[in-house]
Amino acid sequence: MTNLIEYEASREEVRSVYDDIRTTRQTEYINNFWKALANHPPTLKRTWENVKDVMTSPGELDPLVRELIYIAVSVTNGCQYCIASHTAAARTKGMSDAQFGELLSIVALANTTNRLANGYQVPVDEQFRH
Amino acid sequence: MTNLIEYEASREEVRSVYDDIRTTRQTEYINNFWKALANHPPTLKRTWENVKDVMTSPGELDPLVRELIYIAVSVTNGCQYCIASHTAAARTKGMSDAQFGELLSIVALANTTNRLANGYQVPVDEQFRH
Amino acid sequence: MTNLIEYEASREEVRSVYDDIRTTRQTEYINNFWKALANHPPTLKRTWENVKDVMTSPGELDPLVRELIYIAVSVTNGCQYCIASHTAAARTKGMSDAQFGELLSIVALANTTNRLANGYQVPVDEQFRH
Amino acid sequence: MTNLIEYEASREEVRSVYDDIRTTRQTEYINNFWKALANHPPTLKRTWENVKDVMTSPGELDPLVRELIYIAVSVTNGCQYCIASHTAAARTKGMSDAQFGELLSIVALANTTNRLANGYQVPVDEQFRH
Amino acid sequence: MTNLIEYEASREEVRSVYDDIRTTRQTEYINNFWKALANHPPTLKRTWENVKDVMTSPGELDPLVRELIYIAVSVTNGCQYCIASHTAAARTKGMSDAQFGELLSIVALANTTNRLANGYQVPVDEQFRH
Amino acid sequence: MTNLIEYEASREEVRSVYDDIRTTRQTEYINNFWKALANHPPTLKRTWENVKDVMTSPGELDPLVRELIYIAVSVTNGCQYCIASHTAAARTKGMSDAQFGELLSIVALANTTNRLANGYQVPVDEQFRH
Numbered sequence: 190m191t192n193l194i195e196y197e198a199s200r201e202e203v204r205s206v207y208d209d210i211r212t213t214r215q216t217e218y219i220n221n222f223w224k225a226l227a228n229h230p231p232t233l234k235r236t237w238e239n240v241k242d243v244m245t246s247p248g249e250l251d252p253l254v255r256e257l258i259y260i261a262v263s264v265t266n267g268c269q270y271c272i273a274s275h276t277a278a279a280r281t282k283g284m285s286d287a288q289f290g291e292l293l294s295i296v297a298l299a300n301t302t303n304r305l306a307n308g309y310q311v312p313v314d315e316q317f318r319h
Numbered sequence: 320m321t322n323l324i325e326y327e328a329s330r331e332e333v334r335s336v337y338d339d340i341r342t343t344r345q346t347e348y349i350n351n352f353w354k355a356l357a358n359h360p361p362t363l364k365r366t367w368e369n370v371k372d373v374m375t376s377p378g379e380l381d382p383l384v385r386e387l388i389y390i391a392v393s394v395t396n397g398c399q400y401c402i403a404s405h406t407a408a409a410r411t412k413g414m415s416d417a418q419f420g421e422l423l424s425i426v427a428l429a430n431t432t433n434r435l436a437n438g439y440q441v442p443v444d445e446q447f448r449h
Numbered sequence: 450m451t452n453l454i455e456y457e458a459s460r461e462e463v464r465s466v467y468d469d470i471r472t473t474r475q476t477e478y479i480n481n482f483w484k485a486l487a488n489h490p491p492t493l494k495r496t497w498e499n500v501k502d503v504m505t506s507p508g509e510l511d512p513l514v515r516e517l518i519y520i521a522v523s524v525t526n527g528c529q530y531c532i533a534s535h536t537a538a539a540r541t542k543g544m545s546d547a548q549f550g551e552l553l554s555i556v557a558l559a560n561t562t563n564r565l566a567n568g569y570q571v572p573v574d575e576q577f578r579h
Numbered sequence: 580m581t582n583l584i585e586y587e588a589s590r591e592e593v594r595s596v597y598d599d600i601r602t603t604r605q606t607e608y609i610n611n612f613w614k615a616l617a618n619h620p621p622t623l624k625r626t627w628e629n630v631k632d633v634m635t636s637p638g639e640l641d642p643l644v645r646e647l648i649y650i651a652v653s654v655t656n657g658c659q660y661c662i663a664s665h666t667a668a669a670r671t672k673g674m675s676d677a678q679f680g681e682l683l684s685i686v687a688l689a690n691t692t693n694r695l696a697n698g699y700q701v702p703v704d705e706q707f708r709h
Numbered sequence: 710m711t712n713l714i715e716y717e718a719s720r721e722e723v724r725s726v727y728d729d730i731r732t733t734r735q736t737e738y739i740n741n742f743w744k745a746l747a748n749h750p751p752t753l754k755r756t757w758e759n760v761k762d763v764m765t766s767p768g769e770l771d772p773l774v775r776e777l778i779y780i781a782v783s784v785t786n787g788c789q790y791c792i793a794s795h796t797a798a799a800r801t802k803g804m805s806d807a808q809f810g811e812l813l814s815i816v817a818l819a820n821t822t823n824r825l826a827n828g829y830q831v832p833v834d835e836q837f838r839h
Numbered sequence: 840m841t842n843l844i845e846y847e848a849s850r851e852e853v854r855s856v857y858d859d860i861r862t863t864r865q866t867e868y869i870n871n872f873w874k875a876l877a878n879h880p881p882t883l884k885r886t887w888e889n890v891k892d893v894m895t896s897p898g899e900l901d902p903l904v905r906e907l908i909y910i911a912v913s914v915t916n917g918c919q920y921c922i923a924s925h926t927a928a929a930r931t932k933g934m935s936d937a938q939f940g941e942l943l944s945i946v947a948l949a950n951t952t953n954r955l956a957n958g959y960q961v962p963v964d965e966q967f968r969h
Contacts, residue, residue: 191439191440191441193442218446220444220447221441221442221443221444222432222435222436222439222441225435225436225439225440225441226435226439228439228806228810229806229807229809229810229811229813229814231810231814231892232435232810232813232814232817235814235889235892235893236431236432236435236817239428239431239885239889240428240432242881242885243421243424243425243428243885244425244428248417248421249415249417249418249421250387250418250421250422250425254384254387255421255425257380257384257388258387258388258391258422258425258426258429259425259428259429260568261388261391261392261395262391262392262395262425262426262429262430262433263429263433264564264567264568265391265392265395265396265564266395266429266430266433266787267563267567267656267657267658267787268433268436268437268787269443269567269570270436270437270441270442270443271429271432271433271436272567272568272570273443273444273447273448273570274443274444274447275429276447276570277446277447285379286618286619287378287379287619288379288380289619290618290619290621290622291373291378291379291380291385291619292380292388292568293564293565293568293569293619293622294373294619294621294622294625295373295374295380295385295388295389295392296388296392296564296568297561297562297564297565297568297622297626298369298370298373298374298389298561299388299389299392299393299401299405300392300396300560300561300563300564301366301369301557301558301560301561302352302366302370302401302557303392303393303396303398303401303527303560304524304525304553304556304557304560305352305355305356305362305366305553305557306352306355306398306400306401307398307400307524307527307529307532308520308524308532308552308553308556308557309321309352309355309356309358309553310321310355310529310532310533310536311321311351311352311355311400312323312351312400313351313399313400313403313404314350314351314403314404316348316407317350317403317404317406317407318403358546358550359546359547359549359550359551359553359554361550361554361632362550362553362554362557365554365629365632365633366557369625369629372621372625373625390828394824394827394828395824396527397527397823397827397916397917397918398527399827399830402827402828402830403830406830416878416879417879419879420878420879420881420882421879422828423824423825423828423829423879423882424879424881424882424885426824426828427821427822427824427825427828427882427886428821430820430821430823430824431817431818431820431821432817433787433820434784434785434813434816434817434820435813435817437784437787437789437792438780438784438792438812438813438816438817439813440789440792440793440796451699451700451701453702478706480704480707481701481702481703481704482692482695482696482699482701485695485696485699485700485701486695486699488699488936488940489936489937489939489940489941489943489944491762491940491944492695492940492943492944492947495759495762495763495944496691496692496695496947499688499691499755499759500688500692502751502755503681503684503685503688503755504685504688508677508681509675509677509678509681510647510678510681510682510685514644514647515681515685517640517644517648518647518648518651518682518685518686518689519685519688519689521648521651521652521655522651522652522655522685522686522689522690522693523689523693525651525652525655525656526655526690526693526917527917528693528696528697528917529703530696530697530701530702530703531689531692531693531696533703533704533707533708534703534704534707535689536707537706537707545639547638547639548639548640551633551638551639551640551645552640552648554633555633555634555640555645555648555649555652556648556652558629558630558633558634558649559648559649559652559653559656559661559665560652560656561626561629562612562626562630562661563652563653563656563658563661565612565615565616565622565626566612566615566658566660566661567658567660569581569612569615569616569618570581570615571581571611571612571615571660572583572611572660573611573659573660573663573664574610574611574663574664576608576667577610577663577664577666577667578663650958654954654957654958655954657786657787657788657953657957659957659960662957662958662960663960676748676749677749679749680748680749680751680752681749682958683749683752683954683955683958683959684749684751684752684755686954686958687752687756687951687952687954687955687958688951690950690951690953690954691947691948691950691951692947693917693950694914694915694943694946694947694950695943695947697914697917697919697922698910698914698922698942698943698946698947699943700919700922700923700926711959711960711961713962738966740964740967741961741962741963741964742952742955742956742959742961745955745956745959745960745961746955746959748959752955756951756952756955759948759951760948760952763941763944763945763948764945764948768937768941769935769937769938769941770907770938770941770942770945774904774907775941775945777900777904777908778907778908778911778942778945778946778949779945779948779949781908781911781912781915782911782912782915782945782946782949782950782953783949783953785911785912785915785916786915786949786950786953788953788956788957789963790956790957790961790962790963791949791952791953791956793963793964793967793968794963794964794967795949796967797966797967805899807898807899808899808900811893811898811899811900811905812900812908814893815893815894815900815905815908815909815912816908816912818889818890818893818894818909819908819909819912819913819921819925820912820916821886821889822872822886822890822921823912823913823916823918823921825872825875825876825882825886826872826875826918826920826921827918827920829841829872829875829876829878830841830875831841831871831872831875831920832843832871832920833871833919833920833923833924834870834871834923834924836868836927837870837923837924837926837927838923
C-alpha cells in the first residue's frame with residue numbers, strides 16, 4: 190500500500206503544495222490522492238499545477254461542466270478513486286441526481302456507439318473531414 | 320469493408336429509421352454510421368432510439384454539453400469515427416475553438432490522474448463513500 | 450512503417466513458423482501480422498504457438514465461437530487490424546450477417562453496462578461472490 | 580455510495596421494470612445493478628429493454644454464447660461487477676470450468692495480439708478489405 | 710470467487726508448473742495469480758512458459774526495465790492485481806522510490822498525450838512513416 | 840481535420856513554445872502534434888512544459904528507458920500517432936530491433952496477464968499489500 194503523507198510529516202516542497210490546495214479549495218481537507226502523490230514531490234507539484242490550471246482558471250466551460258467531463262473519462266476508464274472523488278466534487282458544485290443520471294446515460298451510450306463504429310469499420314464521412 | 324446501405328436501396332424497416340433520423344435532425348443527410356448499422360436492422364433501430372432518447376429528449380443537460388461528454392468518451396477510447404462525427408456535431412451546436420481546447424485539456428488531465436490514482440493504489444477517502 | 454518479411458527473404462527460424470502456419474491453415478497465404486512479427490523471431494514463434502494452441506486445439510468451444518470472442522475483444526479495444534482479420538476469419542468459418550450483427554449488439558451492450566456499473570459504483574451482490 | 584432502491588421503496592415506473600425483470604428471468608431476485616440504475620428511472624427502463632432485447636430475444640447465437648461474449652468484453656474492460664455477475668449468469672446457463680478456461684485463454688490471447696498489431700503498426704491486408 | 714489451488718491439493722500437471730515457478734524464482738511462495746490459473750491447467754502452463762520466456766530469458770532489456778514496462782501497461786489498464794504484484798516484483802529487483810515516481814509520471818504523461826493526439830486527430834508526420 | 844499551425848503563421852505565445860522545442864531538441868523540425876496543440880495555446884504551453892519536464896529533466900531513468908515506457912502506454916492504448924512518433928524517437932535514442940521486439944513482447948504479455956487476473960478475479964496476496 191502506498192504511504193499517505195500527512196501535512197505534519199511533509200517536507201517543505203510538499204507542504205507548499207498542500208497549502209496552495211487548501212487556499213485554492215478553501216478547505217483544510219487534503220484528499221488521499223495528493224497524499225499519495227507526495228511520495229514523489231515533482232509529480233505532486235506538476236499534477237497540482239495542471240489540475241489547478243485546467244479546472245479552476247477562467248474559461249468558457251463552467252466548473253460543473255468541467256467536472257462532468259472529468260467523470261465521463263473516469264467512468265470510461267473504470268478508475269474507482271477518480272469516479273468517487275469527482276462525483277463528490279460535482280455534487281459540491283451542484284450536480285443534481287437527474288444531471289448525474291443523464292451524464293451516465295450519455296457515457297454509456299458513447300461507449301456503445303464507439304464499439305459499433307469500430308466493429309462495422311465505418312469510414313469517416315467526407316464532410317466530417319473539414 | 321462494411322457495405323453502406325443507401326436510402327434508395329433500403330428495406331422498409333431501415334427506411335423508417337432513416338426517415339425518423341431525417342425528421343429529427345432536420346437534414347437529408349444520413350451519415351455512414353447509420354448506413355453501416357442498417358446491415359442489422361434491429362441494431363439500427365435500437366441504437367437510433369437510444370441516441371434519440373439520450374441526446375435529444377428534454378433534460379437538465381443542454382445539447383452542447385451532451386456533445387462535449389460524448390467527445391470526452393470517444394477521445395478516451397480513441398474511436399476515430401466518433402471523434403470526427405461528434406466534433407462536427409458539437410461545432411454545429413456552437414462549440415467554439417476555446418471550448419474545444421478546454422474540453423480536450425480536461426480529457427487529457429483526467430486520463431493522467433486516472434493513472435496516477437491507479438499506480439499509487441490510492442484508497443478512496445472515507446468521506447467520498449457517503 | 451514496419452518491414453514485412455516475405456517467405457523468400459526469411460531466415461530459417463522464421464521460415465519454419467511460416468511453414469507451420471501454411472500447413473495448419475491449409476493455405477499458402479501468410480497475412481501481414483506474421484510478416485511483421487517476423488522482425489523478432491522469438492515473438493513470432495511464441496505468438497504463433499499460442500494462437501495455434503488456443504484457437505485450433507480440441508476443446509469445448511467450437512472454432513466459430515472462438516472467433517466471435519476474439520472479435521469481441523478486438524472491437525472493445527478498437528484494434529483495426531484484428532477486427533479486419535478476425536472478421537474475415539469468422540466469415541470463412543461460417544459467420545452469417547445475422548450472427549455478426551448479434552455479436553456486435555452484445556459487444557455494444559456490454560460496453561454500455563460496464564460503464565453504468567462503474568459510474569454507479571455498484572457493489573457486487575453477495576451471491577455472485579461464491 | 581450509490582443508494583440501492585429496493586422493490587418495496589420503489590416508485591411505479593421502477594416497479595414495473597422490476598416486475599418485468601422478475602417475470603423474464605423467472606426469479607424474485609433483483610441484482611444490485613438494477614437497484615442502482617433505479618436512481619434514474621429512464622436509464623433503468625432503457626437499459627433493461629436493451630438487455631432484454633439483446634440477450635433474450637430469439638436469434639442465431641444461443642444464450643450461453645451470448646454470455647461468453649459479454650464476459651469477454653467485461654474482462655477486457657476490467658469491470659469487476661460485470662465479470663462477477665455475468666460469470667454467475669453463464670454458470671447458470673451451463674458454462675463448464677473448461678469452457679470458462681478456454682474463454683479466458685482466448686480473451687487473454689486477443690488482448691496480446693491486439694497490442695502486437697498496434698505496436699508493429701501492421702497494415703491491413705488487401706484481402707481483408709473486401 | 711475463484712478457487713485458489715494449493716500445491717498440496719494440485720494435480721500432477723499443475724504441480725510440475727508450480728515446481729518450475731519455485732525453481733526459477735528461487736522462492737517457495739506461489740502467488741495467487743498462479744493458484745487461480747491452475748483451475749485451467751493448459752492456461753497455467755502456457756502462461757507460465759510465456760512469462761518465464763519473456764521476463765527471464767537473456768535479452769537486451771535488463772530485469773528491472775522489464776518490470777517497469779510491465780507496470781506501465783498494468784497501470785494504464787487499471788489492473789489492480791498486476792499493479793500490486795509487479796510493483797512488489799520491481800521493488801525486489803531494486804526499484805527506488807524515485808524510479809517509481811518517474812515511471813508513473815511518464816505513464817501519466819503518455820496517457821495524456823495519447824488523448825490529445827486522438828482529440829486533435831493529428832496526422833502522422835511523413836518522416837515517422839519510414 | 841485539425842488545422843496545423845506553422846511557425847511562420849503562429850502568434851507570439853505559440854512561437855515562444857516552438858522556439859523552446861527547437862532549442863531543447865536541437866532540431867528545426869516541429870512535429871504535427873505541437874502544430875495541432877497550437878490551436879489552443881494554453882494546452883500547447885502546458886503540455887510542452889510537462890513533456891520537457893518529465894522526459895528531459897535529470898532523473899534516475901535514462902532517456903531510452905523513458906521512451907520505452909512511453910511506447911508501452913501508447914501501444915496499450917492503440918494511439919497510432921504516439922506509437923509512430925515515440926518509436927521514431929526511441930530509434931533516435933538508440934533503440935535496437937531486438938530491444939523493440941522485447942519491449943513489444945512484454946507489452947503483449949502484460950496485456951494478457953492483466954485480463955487473466957481480471958477474469959479469474961484474483962485476490963491480491965497479503966504480502967503485496969505492504
